[in-house]
Amino acid sequence: xxxxxxxxxxxxxxxxxxxxxxxxxxxxxxxxxxxxxxxxxxxxxxxxxxxxxxxxxxxxxxxxxxxxxxxxxxxxxxxxxxxxxxxxxxxxxxxxxxxxxxxxxxxxxxxxxxxxxxxxxxxxxxxxxxxxxxxxxxxxxxxxxxxxxxxxxxxxxxxxxxxxxxxxxxxxxxxxxxxxxxxxxxxxxxxxxxxxxxxxxxxxxxxxxxxxxxxxxxxxxxxxxxxxxxxxxxxxxxxxxxxxxxxxxxxxxxxxxxxxxxxxxxxxxxxxxxxxxxxxxxxxxxxxxxxxxxxxxxxxxxxxxxxxxxxxxxxxxxxxxxxxxxxxxxxxxxxxxxxxxxxxx
Numbered sequence: 001x002x003x004x005x006x007x008x009x010x011x012x013x014x015x016x017x018x019x020x021x022x023x024x025x026x027x028x029x030x031x032x033x034x035x036x037x038x039x040x041x042x043x044x045x046x047x048x049x050x051x052x053x054x055x056x057x058x059x060x061x062x063x064x065x066x067x068x069x070x071x072x073x074x075x076x077x078x079x080x081x082x083x084x085x086x087x088x089x090x091x092x093x094x095x096x097x098x099x100x101x102x103x104x105x106x107x108x109x110x111x112x113x114x115x116x117x118x119x120x121x122x123x124x125x126x127x128x129x130x131x132x133x134x135x136x137x138x139x140x141x142x143x144x145x146x147x148x149x150x151x152x153x154x155x156x157x158x159x160x161x162x163x164x165x166x167x168x169x170x171x172x173x174x175x176x177x178x179x180x181x182x183x184x185x186x187x188x189x190x191x192x193x194x195x196x197x198x199x200x201x202x203x204x205x206x207x208x209x210x211x212x213x214x215x216x217x218x219x220x221x222x223x224x225x226x227x228x229x230x231x232x233x234x235x236x237x238x239x240x241x242x243x244x245x246x247x248x249x250x251x252x253x254x255x256x257x258x259x260x261x262x263x264x265x266x267x268x269x270x271x272x273x274x275x276x277x278x279x280x281x282x283x284x285x286x287x288x289x290x291x292x293x294x295x296x297x298x299x300x301x302x303x304x305x306x307x308x309x310x311x312x313x314x315x316x317x318x319x320x321x322x323x324x325x326x327x328x329x330x331x332x333x334x335x336x337x338x339x340x341x342x343x344x345x
Contacts, residue, residue, distance in 0.1 A: 002341045003332075003333075003335065003336050003337065003338065003341055004336050004337065004341075007336060016326055016328075016334075017336060019143065019325075019326060020322055020326070020334070022142070022143070023139060023143065023321075023322050023325060023326075024095070024318075026138065026139055026142045026143075027095065027116065027135070027139065027318070028095065030134075030135055030138050030139075031093045031118060034091065035091055036091045036092060036093045036118060037089055037091065037092050037093075038092075038093055038094065038095075039077075039080070039081060039084050039089070039092045039093070039094045040094070040096075041074070041077035041080040041081065041094050041096060042074065042080060043073060043074045043096065043097060043098075043099075044059075044071050044072075044073065044074070045071065045072050045073075045074055045079075045297075046069075046070075046071060046072070046295065046297075047072075047079070047294065047295045047296060047297035047298075047299075047300070048072035048073075048074060048075055048294060049074075049075045049076050049078060049079070050279050050282040050283065050286070050294055050296070051075065051238075051282070052282050052285040052286050052289060052291070053206075054075055054100050054102075055100060055101030055102035055103075056072050056073070056075055056100075056101070056292070056294060057072065057073040057099050057100075057101045057111075058070060058071070058072050058292060059071045059072065059073065072294070073098075073099035074096075074097075074098055074099065075098055075099065075100050076098055076115060076117065076315055077094045077096065077098070077115070077117050078117065078239070078313070078315070079297050079299075079300040080094075081094060081117055081119055081313065082119070082268070082300065082303060082304070082308060082311075082313075083299065083300065083303040085119055085121055085303075085308045085309070085311055086303035086304070086306050086307060086308045087303075089121075090120070090121035090122065090309075091118075091119075091120055091121070092118065092119050093116065093117065093118035093119075094115075094116070094117050094118075095114065095115070095116045095117075095318065096114070096115065097112055097113070097114060097115070098112075098113060098114075098115040099111060099112050099113075100113075105332070105338070105339050105340040105343075105344070106330050106331060106332045106338075106340060107330060107331065108260060108317070108319075108320050108323070108331055109331065110319065110331050110332075110335060110338055110339050111339045112339060113317060113318075113319050113331075114317075114318035114319055115315055115316070115317065115318065116315070116316045116318045117313060117314065117315045117316075118131070118313060118314060119268070119311055119312070119313035120311060120312055120313070121308075121309040121310070121311045122309055122310060122311070123310075123311065123312045124251060124267040124310070124312050125230070125240075125251050125252070125253055125265050125266060125267040125312045127312055128253075128265045128312050128313070128314045129162075129164070129228055129230075129253065129255075129265075131314070132228075132255055132262075132263060132265075132314065132316070133158075133160055133161075133162055133226075136158050136226070136257065136321070137158050137159065137160070139321070139325055140158050140325065143325055144325075147159040149324060149325060149327075150327060151258045151324050151327050152258075152327065152329055154223050154224060154258060155224065156223070156224055156225060156226070156257060156258055156324075157224065157225050158225075158226065158257075162225070162226045162227065162228055162255075163222065163225060163226070163227045163228065164227075164228045164230060165227060165228070165229055165230070166229075166230055166231040166249075167179065167229055167230070167231055167232050167233060167249075168180060168231065168233075168249070170217050170229060171212075171213070171217060173220075174216055174217045174220045175195075175212050175213070175216040175217050177191050177212075179233055180246075180248070183233075183234075183248060184205075185204065185205045185208070188205055188208045188209060189203070189208050191212075192208050192211055192212055195212065195216075197211050197212065199211075204235075205235045206235055206236065209233070209235070209236075218256075218259070218261075219259070221256050221259050222259075223258050223259050226255060226256060226257045227255065227256050228253050228254075228255045229253060229254050229255070229256065230251075230252070230253035231243055231249040231250065231251070231252070231253075232249065232250050232252040232253075232254075233248060233249060233250070234247070234248045234249065234250060236250070236252070237250035237252065237269075238250075238252065238266065238278075239266055239268060239269050239275070239278070240252040240266030240267055240268065240269060241266070241267040241268070241269055250266070251266065251267035251312075252264070252265065252266050252267075253265050257321075257324055258324060260320055260323075260324065261317075261320075262316050262317060262320050262321055262324075263314050263315060263316030263317070264314065264315055264316075265312065265313065265314035265315075266312065266313060266314075267310075267311075267312045268308070268310075268311045268312060268313055270304055270308040270309070270310065270311065271304070272301050272302075272304035272305035273305075275300075275301060275304055276296070276301050279296045279301075280296070283296065319331055319334060319335065322334060
């Protein structure tokens with residue numbers, strides 16, 4: 001039985017869907033109350049995000065004369081949002097569908113999911129840390145009348161202050177090694193081998209780091225309160241600025257509630273030349289991984305060179321946040337039309 005059929009015959013599931021609608025409404029209300037502008041961004045792109053480890057979904061498109069074009073479903077509204085920062089907007093958000101192939105059907109993953117991104121000009125990532133705390137508290141109080149939520153039998157206190165920890169501190173505490181002494185692939189590979197991991201010749205620095213991070217660090221994050229993990233190492237700087245105190249770390253954070261990753265934030269890189277270089281490096285990585293080499297969005301580079309103020313922005317998985325608020329363990333049970341129902345009987 002498909003989810004929409006279950007909802008038809010189950011008042012409890014119908015109420016859950018009503019509550020999801022309210023959470024969407026209250027999320028927009030949160031940003032509207034602070035003077036943010038909601039930006040409509042395209043879901044069909046000629047130049048998608050370049051992330052080497054994401055699976056962009058490509059489409060062959062045709063015009064009325066049967067001329068063929070290559071298009072891609074959006075993995076994130078990021079490039080469009082930054083163009084709007086260049087256009088002069090200072091507080092903007094977007095909430096819409098995004099698409100990433102290679103995802104599992106269920107758990108916390110769905111190929112089509114709802115992404116929320118917001119940006120603040122003239123702000124660094126510490127301002128966004130305040131936003132994520134305030135948004136979670138706002139939604140919990142609207143829905144439950146308290147800063148406490150229950151998820152899978154665990155009570156979670158969302159009230160401030162949230163725990164903040166650097167990636168270096170987390171690796172030292174939970175995995176017993178110092179990131180600052182593992183900056184090269186050779187160094188981190190030797191550390192992983194001493195721990196008993198199988199480090200293969202084709203693995204990158206990122207691969208080895210996540211081998212230890214996902215097995216030893218992430219599972220130890222607190223389940224009864226949120227945690228903000230900040231200052232990611234340079235190989236994971238992505239589109240973020242380097243830290244002023246040590247450029248081998250980046251002004252990037254991710255935050256977790258109940259041990260579930262919810263969002264990823266940067267103090268944004270606004271140097272057009274450096275951004276172009278990073279995208280070209282990611283093109284090379286795509287080729288080395290045997291994946292489709294994607295075109296660079298040169299309008300995005302143009303927008304940066306025309307001028308984007310120092311800004312910070314974040315992308316969060318709305319479905320995951322709603323799962324926490326509604327005490328739903330599997331995304332297949334949250335969505336009225338999950339990918340599973342579309343492609344499987």
